[in-house]
Every structure is written in structure tokens, then in C-alpha cells.
Amino acid sequence: MAWSWRYEGANGDAVEGPAESFSSQADAESWIGQAWRELAASGVTSVALVEDDRVDYRMSLLPPAQ
DSSP states (O other): OOEEEEEEOTTSOBOOOOOOOBSSHHHHHHHHHHHHHHHHHTTOOEEEEEETTEEEEEEEOSOOOO
């Protein structure tokens, strides 16, 4: 099993991002915990954790509404 992140912009379309692959979900989640600020600064507004071809979950990188 390979885990990776799919990057999405404001309109939900795929955007370019690092082509990282991880051997476990925990490794992928640890990496996004370190990289999300840089991704958000580059225009990524949400990410989807993908296991092989299956989307496990999506997560916003936007700050919560105040």
C-alpha cells in the first residue's frame, strides 16, 4: 500500500504539489503536519489523503472562520 496527498486549489481543481509517497498513513500525516503551511502559502487550500487509488479523507488547509 502506498499513501500520498492530492492537492486542491480554491475551486477544488487539482494543483501541483510535492510528489511524496509514504509507506504508512501515519508517515503521510506526520509529513502533512510539517508541510501544510508551505502548501497553503503556495495556493493549496485542501488536501486529500489517497491510499493507492482510494481517497481516505479530505482536509482543509484554510484557517477556521472567525
